[in-house]
Amino acid sequence: MHPMLKPALRRGWRDLDTVQFGVTPAHALTLGPVDRATGGFLDLLDGTRGPALLREEGRRLGLPEGQVDRLLTRLADAGLLDDARGGGPAAAALREKKEVMDRLRPDLASLSLVARRPGEDAGRLAARRDLRVRVHGAGRVGTMLAALLSGAGIGEVDVRDKGCVEPWDVAPGGLQAGAVGERRETAARRVVRGAAPDRPPRPARRAGSAAGEPGHALVILAPRDDIAVHAPDPADVAELMAAGTPHLYAGVVEAVGVVGPLVLPGQTGCAGCLHRFRTDRDGAWPRLVAQWRSRAPRHVRACDLTLAATVAGLAAAHALAFLDGATPSSADARWEVSAPGLNWHARPVPPHPHCPCGAAREPVSDDTSVRDGPRATMAGQRPSSASCPPADAARLAGTWRAHV
Numbered sequence: 001m002h003p004m005l006k007p008a009l010r011r012g013w014r015d016l017d018t019v020q021f022g023v024t025p026a027h028a029l030t031l032g033p034v035d036r037a038t039g040g041f042l043d044l045l046d047g048t049r050g051p052a053l054l055r056e057e058g059r060r061l062g063l064p065e066g067q068v069d070r071l072l073t074r075l076a077d078a079g080l081l082d083d084a085r086g087g088g089p090a091a092a093a094l095r096e097k098k099e100v101m102d103r104l105r106p107d108l109a110s111l112s113l114v115a116r117r118p119g120e121d122a123g124r125l126a127a128r129r130d131l132r133v134r135v136h137g138a139g140r141v142g143t144m145l146a147a148l149l150s151g152a153g154i155g156e157v158d159v160r161d162k163g164c165v166e167p168w169d170v171a172p173g174g175l176q177a178g179a180v181g182e183r184r185e186t187a188a189r190r191v192v193r194g195a196a197p198d199r200p201p202r203p204a205r206r207a208g209s210a211a212g213e214p215g216h217a218l219v220i221l222a223p224r225d226d227i228a229v230h231a232p233d234p235a236d237v238a239e240l241m242a243a244g245t246p247h248l249y250a251g252v253v254e255a256v257g258v259v260g261p262l263v264l265p266g267q268t269g270c271a272g273c274l275h276r277f278r279t280d281r282d283g284a285w286p287r288l289v290a291q292w293r294s295r296a297p298r299h300v301r302a303c304d305l306t307l308a309a310t311v312a313g314l315a316a317a318h319a320l321a322f323l324d325g326a327t328p329s330s331a332d333a334r335w336e337v338s339a340p341g342l343n344w345h346a347r348p349v350p351p352h353p354h355c356p357c358g359a360a361r362e363p364v365s366d367d368t369s370v371r372d373g374p375r376a377t378m379a380g381q382r383p384s385s386a387s388c389p390p391a392d393a394a395r396l397a398g399t400w401r402a403h404v
């Protein structure tokens with residue numbers, strides 16, 4: 001281990017012997033009392049020294065015997081420490097690719113703030129390279145979303161859609177004007193490739209997965225059709241439900257942005273659950289949905305650029321959180337946003353007792369903290385139902401004091 005105080009956290013001295021890491025309530029912690037020698041020692045935690053050299057430096061600074069190890073343990077327990085060489089062999093291989101790492105540096109820094117263990121951030125970033133994600137829908141939202149996932153280091157992002165690019169599909173970060181008239185899939189895949197920080201994995205590597213290709217860790221449904229966003233059809237995801245493949249909905253309907261639910265088949269509310277609850281509340285719901293689905297709109301749908309970008313961004317963030325091993329708040333909920341207030345609010349999508357998905361029989365854990373590891377690539381992998389250790393209450397309050 002080459003300990004490094006997380007560079008993503010700004011440091012400041014609150015007084016002569018209390019140091020604060022981070023500026024926001026979400027991540028800020030304080031450490032104190034810190035004597036002069038220990039304060040000087042903190043400057044050495046920049047990832048260039050291993051424990052042996054740090055102990056030697058500690059002795060030189062006059063720190064008591066054992067103090068260096070105690071300090072490192074406490075800093076690590078508080079989530080302030082990273083390991084400049086940690087994360088396993090895949091992370092080490094990624095570090096060798098300097099240009100790729102330079103592209104992903106801000107993403108790694110973000111991961112360092114949600115990862116607890118030293119080196120965990122690099123391990124998660126490297127794990128993204130082996131993940132496969134499919135995005136259905138290559139309109140304004142879907143293409144941008146796919147590009148974001150690709151740019152964030154997801155190894156394979158496959159986009160599916162029909163037809164050709166229309167002028168109103170064009171968006172910054174998505175399909176470009178030059179693609180109008182081209183096949184949507186072809187154009188969207190080019191956008192995805194262009195966003196990737198690295199060349200896609202060679203086919204040989206994929207062929208190595210002997211017993212059939214690994215499944216998708218996540219499928220995202222970003223339909224251009226607004227009714228498919230508002231009233232997702234359970235029939236469209238029958239295969240995903242049967243295979244246990246996690247899937248996330250995202251899109252825009254009548255200038256309302258929607259992200260969620262993230263469906264973990266058999267564990268969280270699905271499109272079928274949503275449909276049943278709506279039918280329970282409103283007897284006319286099935287009749288309306290049937291009409292909406294049978295009549296194609298005569299006009300271009302309301303999906304302005306900023307809303308498309310907002311939805312693509314939030315949906316990609318939820319997708320990445322899930323792929324990195326957390327359970328984002330879109331599990332069992334749909335986040336919605338609309339002008340003019342532009343406040344995101346969550347509408348619950350709980351499991352319905354009569355939905356064949358069976359989620360009502362096995363409610364998801366309400367644990368939203370980051371789980372042990374990144375998602376496996378195989379479809380059907382589900383998050384462990386084991387809870388993480390309870391979060392440190394002091395940490396949640398935004399500050400932490402330790403006597404060192």
Ligand SMILES: [Zn+2]
Binds near residue numbers: 269271273355357359
């Ligand atoms: Zn269901």
